[in-house]
Amino acid sequence: MDDKERKELTINLGHGSGGIMTRDLLDKVIFSTFDNPLLNKKHDGSIVKFETEIAISTDSFVVSPIFFKGGNIGELAVNGTVNDVAMCGAVPKYLSLAFIVEEGLKMDEFIRIVHSVKRAADESGVQIITGDTKVVERGKGDKIFINTTGIGAVHPRAKIDADNIKAGDRIIINGNIAQHGMAIMSEREGLEFESAIKSDTTNINHLVSKLLDTFGEDIHLFRDPTRGGMASVLSEIASDIGLGIKIFEKDFPLEKQVAAACEILGLDPLYVANEGVFISIVDEKIADDFLSFMQKDPKGENAKCVGYITKEHPHKVVMQSFIGGTRMVSPLIGEQLPRIC
Amino acid sequence: MDDKERKELTINLGHGSGGIMTRDLLDKVIFSTFDNPLLNKKHDGSIVKFETEIAISTDSFVVSPIFFKGGNIGELAVNGTVNDVAMCGAVPKYLSLAFIVEEGLKMDEFIRIVHSVKRAADESGVQIITGDTKVVERGKGDKIFINTTGIGAVHPRAKIDADNIKAGDRIIINGNIAQHGMAIMSEREGLEFESAIKSDTTNINHLVSKLLDTFGEDIHLFRDPTRGGMASVLSEIASDIGLGIKIFEKDFPLEKQVAAACEILGLDPLYVANEGVFISIVDEKIADDFLSFMQKDPKGENAKCVGYITKEHPHKVVMQSFIGGTRMVSPLIGEQLPRIC
Known part of the structure; x- marks a missing residue:
């Protein structure tokens, strides 16, 4: 990306679509900057070796509306990341959980979401082991955003590549x-x-x-x-x-x-x-x-x-x-x- | 928290302050819901055992302004999580990196932030190994929020407790x-x-x-x-x-x-x-x-x-x-x- 492009372009919704503009942004900005063999696999998650191999994946959830037929943002945030870890051929074990809440979100809604995170975590067999909660002023967020990062043990028979x-x-x-x-x-x-x-x-x-x-x-x-x-x-x-x-x-x-x-x-x-x-x-x-x-x-x-x-x-x-x-x-x-x- | 409180309270800025209201919210909502020995340590991060012990910590960064004297949200997001992992007595190795960007953020600002993430990651000796980028409509976020989750190997001599x-x-x-x-x-x-x-x-x-x-x-x-x-x-x-x-x-x-x-x-x-x-x-x-x-x-x-x-x-x-x-x-x-x- 040349300097003129850099100065003139803005991030727009297409960059977050998961489609061609996302890929383009990732190639031009993210992968070219961080350029390491693990990241370059461009899979949903990365596999790193300590003693045993573990898979790690992260996702922020910004779905709107936050409650919808069949679920809400809380269980979506668990299932989404659990599934990404599974897609690496791993057995998900632990999740981190980070909220960005807009001031004014009803406590009741927050609790319903938290409970639904818990239910989803239990169903998939993962534990939430660390987290973070930030609050932003009214009008600077949209009710609630959730990030989850998942870690799992790579299945001994997995050769996902x-x-x-x-x-x-x-x-x-x-x-x-x-x-x-x-x-x-x-x-x-x-x-x-x-x-x-x-x-x-x-x-x-x-x-x-x-x-x-x-x-x-x-x-x-x-x-x-x-x-x-x-x-x-x-x-x-x-x-x-x-x-x-x-x-x-x-x-x-x-x-x-x-x-x-x-x-x-x-x-x-x-x-x-x-x-x-x-x-x-x-x-x-x-x-x-x-x-x-x-x-x-x-x-x-x-x-x-x-x-x-x-x-x-x-x-x-x-x-x-x-x-x-x-x-x-x-x-x-x-x-x-x-x-x- | 009783039902009346649940219905009437709203999340406000105090809940994200890191002070007493945050602690209260965590005790009443988060810890009571997830209730597991790892989370109950209430440390900045959690230590889990695979073969070797690893430490994991997550943080979302919502600082405003996103550029300030001495730094910007990008390096803050790396240093903050790297330091949290270190606080667990671990040597940080890997970071996940998730952006929530507001539509309209200047590409140039985004790139400056990404580059500064890279620099900070290099300086602290961690690799960004997985990530996510979401974009929300104008007025539904505030330029950029960043979540990082860090993983490190617990130092063999650490007995942080x-x-x-x-x-x-x-x-x-x-x-x-x-x-x-x-x-x-x-x-x-x-x-x-x-x-x-x-x-x-x-x-x-x-x-x-x-x-x-x-x-x-x-x-x-x-x-x-x-x-x-x-x-x-x-x-x-x-x-x-x-x-x-x-x-x-x-x-x-x-x-x-x-x-x-x-x-x-x-x-x-x-x-x-x-x-x-x-x-x-x-x-x-x-x-x-x-x-x-x-x-x-x-x-x-x-x-x-x-x-x-x-x-x-x-x-x-x-x-x-x-x-x-x-x-x-x-x-x-x-x-x-x-x-x-």
């Missing part, structure tokens, strides 16, 4: 996409459906551990498509490996109601944020077993294989659409829905 | 107090002095490591008096141990200019926030050696012994004032200066 991905690997998703994004969006737009669309915020670390116990090194990558959705995450993976990704629109599990809401709002569900959803890229020889194993778990019962890795179109994601044509899938450009998590 | 404190232990401070708070305050109030009052933001982890190398288990506690100042931190320690603390007002190292600024604004320097300052509570048998060792280090050249631990007045801090009388020292009540760090 984009470098292990090879042609033929299958891409398996554990459940319905676009739930979280559409829940927040419906809440904000005041959309009413027969039954409310609920966020899918949940932990997936126990399922991930069982998958690692069973399939170990044949799992090459885990990723959770939160901000920016499936399309952004798959594009990011494709751009990091020397291979292409082929996906099939019809195979993405999607609730009818969520599909309808996307249609009303003119949104492509592949770009909508998810919370309790993750993709696994696995060796083709275990793909069928992996899929049926997952389908037996409550958090994987809608699991589907949605595509594969190919030597064709390296660095690109190509999708076969419902009507049979194929098109390139790009990462999210700009910002679809700010403050989704 | 308030339970080890005993009557006769000496309280040693490494340098001038009240610098950071008065730098921020002068900046906000537009006060001018002969030379500007500068924040003392700096890392103290290298000095701490050397102290641990040399004095090991004879160091019973480290603490850095940031928000709430010396008075709040000493009160907190006293309330946690079954002993009293006696301090001497005349022995606290304090720059003339800072003392003058405090006087003008009617502030007691013992309640003003510090950054590069820490206290050590050490066995009396090593106190003299400890003090002269510290005074040879650039970050300890103004070190002083400011008091001792006593069996008298358990749970209380008593100060002998300049004029010779004694008075009780209470923790900060309410909020002296919001968004100091």
Whole structure:
């Protein structure tokens, strides 16, 4: 970035979207500045070695509204980070918890959030072990922001590394996409459906551990498509490996109601944020077993294989659409829905 | 806290002051909810055991203004967390870094902050290994907030535990107090002095490591008096141990200019926030050696012994004032200066 750009650009919502502008900002500013092998992996979290390897991941949560159908910012802040640690192939154990509260937040709301952090932490089996609370003046924040940083012990059989991905690997998703994004969006737009669309915020670390116990090194990558959705995450993976990704629109599990809401709002569900959803890229020889194993778990019962890795179109994601044509899938450009998590 | 209180109270600035209201909020809401032995230590960070013990600490930084004499929010966010990890008796190694940026922040300011994070990280010898960037709408934040979470390896000779404190232990401070708070305050109030009052933001982890190398288990506690100042931190320690603390007002190292600024604004320097300052509570048998060792280090050249631990007045801090009388020292009540760090 040259000096003129530096002087003239401002940070805007696109920089926080998880899409192409975020990536651009990270490449130009963050990675180039800190430039170390651990950070350069550009995974959701980093693995560091003390005696045993531990995985660390951090996330700030600024979702608005702070209470929504299916959850609130408190459990989101736990599940989000727990899942990021799990995505590193680790068993989450400890979380830090830091609040930035806007003056005037109701004590009752604060307590409800704290209790829901506690519940979510218990469910995922992590302990909150350190924290911080800051308060800013009215109008200088927005009710509450939460940062969590999670630490976990890397699973002894985990070999999660984009470098292990090879042609033929299958891409398996554990459940319905676009739930979280559409829940927040419906809440904000005041959309009413027969039954409310609920966020899918949940932990997936126990399922991930069982998958690692069973399939170990044949799992090459885990990723959770939160901000920016499936399309952004798959594009990011494709751009990091020397291979292409082929996906099939019809195979993405999607609730009818969520599909309808996307249609009303003119949104492509592949770009909508998810919370309790993750993709696994696995060796083709275990793909069928992996899929049926997952389908037996409550958090994987809608699991589907949605595509594969190919030597064709390296660095690109190509999708076969419902009507049979194929098109390139790009990462999210700009910002679809700010403050989704 | 009963239901009526819950419904009627709101979070206000006092809850984030680091003083008595913060403690109250933590006791009533956070500790009672999470209730686990690690969190219950109520130290700045927590020590967890994997194979080797590691220390973890988190802090969000919301200082305003984000640039001030002697530093900016970026280096503050590194030094603050690095120092908290050091206060656990650990050697900081890794940091996570999470930004919440308000839409409209100048790219140039963002980059300056990022670069200053990098510089501070290099100086303290830590690596940023994972991070997050969120952007909120204009008016829903205040330029930039930063969370850092730090992890370090516990020093092999560290036995930092308030339970080890005993009557006769000496309280040693490494340098001038009240610098950071008065730098921020002068900046906000537009006060001018002969030379500007500068924040003392700096890392103290290298000095701490050397102290641990040399004095090991004879160091019973480290603490850095940031928000709430010396008075709040000493009160907190006293309330946690079954002993009293006696301090001497005349022995606290304090720059003339800072003392003058405090006087003008009617502030007691013992309640003003510090950054590069820490206290050590050490066995009396090593106190003299400890003090002269510290005074040879650039970050300890103004070190002083400011008091001792006593069996008298358990749970209380008593100060002998300049004029010779004694008075009780209470923790900060309410909020002296919001968004100091």
